Amino acid sequence: MPTIEFARLAAPPRVRSVALDLVRLVGLVAVVLGHVSAEGLLRPLLYSWHVPVFFVISGYLWRRSRPLGDEVGRRTRSLLVPYALWLLIVTAAWAAITSLAGATSMPDPVALLTGGSAIGGQYAAFWFVTALFAAVVAMRALSAVRPWLPAVVGVAAVAVATVRPELVAELPWSVGVGLMALVFLAVGEWLRQVRHRVRAPLELGVVLVVGGLALAGSGLVAPVDLKVADVGTPVAGVLVAAAISCGLILVAESLAHRVPEWVGRAATTVAGVAMPVILGHALVIMAGRLVGAPSLLVFATALAVPILVGLLLARSRAGRILL
Secondary structure, eight states: OOOOOGGGSOOOOOOOOHHHHHHHHHHHHHHHHHHHOOOTTHHHHHHTTTTHHHHHHHHHTOOTTSOHHHHHHHHIIIIIHHHHHHHHHHHHHHHHHHHHTTOOOOOOHHHHHHOGGGOOGGGTTHHHHHHHHHHHHHHHHHHHHOTTHHHHHHHHHHHHHHHOHHHHHTSGGGHHHHHHTHHHHHHHHHHHHHGGGOSOHHHHHHHHHHHHHHHHHTTSSOOOBGGGTBOSSTTHHHHHHHHHHHHHHHHHHHHGGGSOHHHHHHHHHHHHTHHHHHHHHHHHHHHHHHTTOOHHHHHHHHHHHHHHHHHHHHTSTTHHHHO
């Protein structure tokens, strides 16, 4: 009989997690809402988790087997190339919109090249893409030296940001914020390692989410704002962000099987076209404000239009590089 060489058998394809896609969808909605209106109670309730959760998810899905060169290549194609192309698209679109409105406005080219916290307005969320690139590449490089090193570097970056946030925030392309985000990647990876030991994930998840939101909403713990390297209340702000993010994952995984199939498919579809939402929603918000549209309409449009663009791109060859 022929010998079966199990080492050569292809690994089964990875299946997307509906639970994580649901969390991504909730996070996308929160990011758009936070950019439309972050006044009063909305700011602490959203900023306390709506960006950190994406870094925690990245850590939750982390696999240590990939070589650094492969990581850089993959992330360049999936993050930096779309970033550069959407930068051109948004710049051209904003120039056209403001020209039609008779208020031509061109961005500072130096700020565009610097990226990160140096650009806002229609580029409000662009910093996240380069910060994520910096975070995952640093995670890969540092973990190859020692598995615990990313967490140590992340804590050190958070400590610096606690004292001198401008030193971290003003680094080009949000590299400093990416190093801060190593804390959240490490939290996500740790959660994945201990996940099988959690006997009551739904109950624990609810406690983490409700407790974290209560602390943030009551004002006892000021929320983080990663773009400007604001850690909120020292230590507590980061802990609350991590707790809410982990809680959302636990709740979603516990309830995903109860979600109607069409909702799960919709969440996966939208999560698959997240790039236009992340990089395009601020353009729609700015255009809405330019014409004086009401906030509710701006929010709905800023969410729906990028999703529609993403769905159309997914059916085209351009989607391979723009998504």
